[in-house]
Amino acid sequence: MSDNAAKTKNSSLDTASVIGLTLAMIAILGGQALEGGNVGSILQATAALIVFGGTFGACLLQFPLSVAVRSFKSVVKVFQEPKTNNREVIHEIIRLANKARKEGVISLEADAQKVSDPFLKKALTMAMDGVEPKVLRDTMELEIANLEDEADQPIKFWHAAGGYSPTIGILGAVLGLIHVMENLADPSKLGQGIAVAFVATVYGVGMANLVYLPIAGKLKLKSKAHLVAKEIMLVGVISILEGENPRLIEDKLKSYLSRKEQEEQPDTGAAGQKKAA
Numbered sequence: 001m002s003d004n005a006a007k008t009k010n011s012s013l014d015t016a017s018v019i020g021l022t023l024a025m026i027a028i029l030g031g032q033a034l035e036g037g038n039v040g041s042i043l044q045a046t047a048a049l050i051v052f053g054g055t056f057g058a059c060l061l062q063f064p065l066s067v068a069v070r071s072f073k074s075v076v077k078v079f080q081e082p083k084t085n086n087r088e089v090i091h092e093i094i095r096l097a098n099k100a101r102k103e104g105v106i107s108l109e110a111d112a113q114k115v116s117d118p119f120l121k122k123a124l125t126m127a128m129d130g131v132e133p134k135v136l137r138d139t140m141e142l143e144i145a146n147l148e149d150e151a152d153q154p155i156k157f158w159h160a161a162g163g164y165s166p167t168i169g170i171l172g173a174v175l176g177l178i179h180v181m182e183n184l185a186d187p188s189k190l191g192q193g194i195a196v197a198f199v200a201t202v203y204g205v206g207m208a209n210l211v212y213l214p215i216a217g218k219l220k221l222k223s224k225a226h227l228v229a230k231e232i233m234l235v236g237v238i239s240i241l242e243g244e245n246p247r248l249i250e251d252k253l254k255s256y257l258s259r260k261e262q263e264e265q266p267d268t269g270a271a272g273q274k275k276a277a
Helices: 015-034 045-062 065-073 086-103 105-114 118-128 133-182 187-241 246-254 259-264 270-276
Strands: none
Touching (some): 045 133, 045 187, 065 133, 086 105, 086 187, 105 187
């Protein structure tokens, strides 16, 4: 958003993600320790190679390399709160609506240059260029569809990893049992084969249900919130272009917020803007 009205916040830590992952690890490892087991016994390099190598090998076969790289980078978003605050987006839209109502849409040119969000900047630029509202909506809805498709690819990647991982874990277990059967005459080698069998299953099922699928779910939630922000921007700019009353625009945009967010919404209507001025 614009520099003169801090419409974005610095990325902060997603507390729920950190607590969730920490709790899951403590519960699993703590349960192992409470039962008298050695935590180090589940650190099995062969099982890890089979499960992680097999899982991500299958994912690379299904997805292009660029999607895989983007998917790994997207994990950072799981532990970050969204930068965009929808209440602040609405506040900025209302500020622009009041200015456009007083001075005309063309007066927003300087504001558009200060906007850091590419989507909002493009929408405002098209509005100032005199593009018809229908054309503007059709164009920007294509932009939203492209953003949705781009965000959906990492989600599908992690969903796929969550599907392959347990199966690869079972494959690792079978390989371990084969090794056991091949060395029945040598008891000293039985332990290693059995360890690979069971630990591979733990890795496969554990990573799928504790890491991969939760990552996909959290990315999906954050993608939805991101797209809602774009929809707010689009509806707001079209409403400004159509000359709607800023107070009516505010009421319309508030409908995109949750009930709690609506209650926390500061007074950003026309009266509030006059008071601020």
